Amino acid sequence: MRAVDRRILQRIRRRLALLYGEDVLERLIQRLALIVGRYGVGVTCPDGQVCARWDQRDAVLICYGDMLSAEHLGDLDEPPLATLHKFLRKHVGDAVSAVHVLPFFPYSSDDGFSVIDYRSVDPALGTWHEIQSLGEDYRLMVDLVINHVSSQSNWFRNYCLGLAPERHYFIEVDFDTDLSAVTRPRTSPLLRSVQTPGGERHVWATFSHDQIDVTFANPDVLFEFL
Incomplete structure (x- = not known):
C-alpha cells in the first residue's frame, strides 16, 4: 500500500475548510477518505520515510501523446502513446525522470483542451494500457484541464x-x-x-x-x- 504523509492530509484539510467552510468539512473529509481507500493509498508514511516528491534534480519532458509517428519506427498499427513510450526507452532512457503528457482524453476542439470524457483515452492515441505502461518506466504528470x-x-x-x-x-x-x-x-x-x-x-x-x-x-x- 502506498503512503500519504499526515502533514499532506492536514494541508488538504485546511484548504477544504478555507474553500467550503467548517460546516461541511467532515463530510468532505469522509468523501476524500473513500477515494483514497479506493486506490489503495494509506494515510501515513512509515517512521523516517520521506514521501517521494519532485525537485530541481528532476527533468520533465512535456509532450502530446501523438508527437511521434509510428511509421518512422516501422509499426503503422502501433498506438501513438506506445510509439512515444518505445522512443523514450530507446533514445531517452533516464535522461528524463518524468513525462508530462498533454491532454489525451477524447476532445472536441483546441488540441485536446476541450475534454469530452475524463475517464477515457482518445482512441486515436491508445488506451489506459499505454498510459499505465508509460507510468511503469517514468513518473507521469497529466494535464487534466480542470477549469x-x-x-x-x-x-x-x-x-x-x-x-x-x-x-x-x-x-x-x-x-x-x-x-x-x-x-x-x-x-x-x-x-x-x-x-x-x-x-x-x-x-x-x-x-x-x-x-x-x-x-x-x-x-x-x-x-x-x-
Whole structure:
C-alpha cells in the first residue's frame, strides 16, 4: 500500500475548510477518505520515510501523446502513446525522470483542451494500457484541464437538460452583469447562451463557446476530478 504523509492530509484539510467552510468539512473529509481507500493509498508514511516528491534534480519532458509517428519506427498499427513510450526507452532512457503528457482524453476542439470524457483515452492515441505502461518506466504528470469542459461532454449536456448533479456544475451569470473589466485574449463573447428547462441561461466560457467553465464553488465538481 502506498503512503500519504499526515502533514499532506492536514494541508488538504485546511484548504477544504478555507474553500467550503467548517460546516461541511467532515463530510468532505469522509468523501476524500473513500477515494483514497479506493486506490489503495494509506494515510501515513512509515517512521523516517520521506514521501517521494519532485525537485530541481528532476527533468520533465512535456509532450502530446501523438508527437511521434509510428511509421518512422516501422509499426503503422502501433498506438501513438506506445510509439512515444518505445522512443523514450530507446533514445531517452533516464535522461528524463518524468513525462508530462498533454491532454489525451477524447476532445472536441483546441488540441485536446476541450475534454469530452475524463475517464477515457482518445482512441486515436491508445488506451489506459499505454498510459499505465508509460507510468511503469517514468513518473507521469497529466494535464487534466480542470477549469472547463467540452460543450459536447455529458456534464454540459446534462446541465442543458436540467439534470442533477450537473445542473450545478457551471457558472451562470445574469446577461446584464457588467463584465467590462474582464480581460481575455479571445474574440468570442464571454457568456454563452443556452436553453434549459428553466429557460435561457448564460454560462461563463472563458476560452471559447466549446469550453464551458466549471465552478469549484460546488465541492461535487472537485470530487468529480479526484
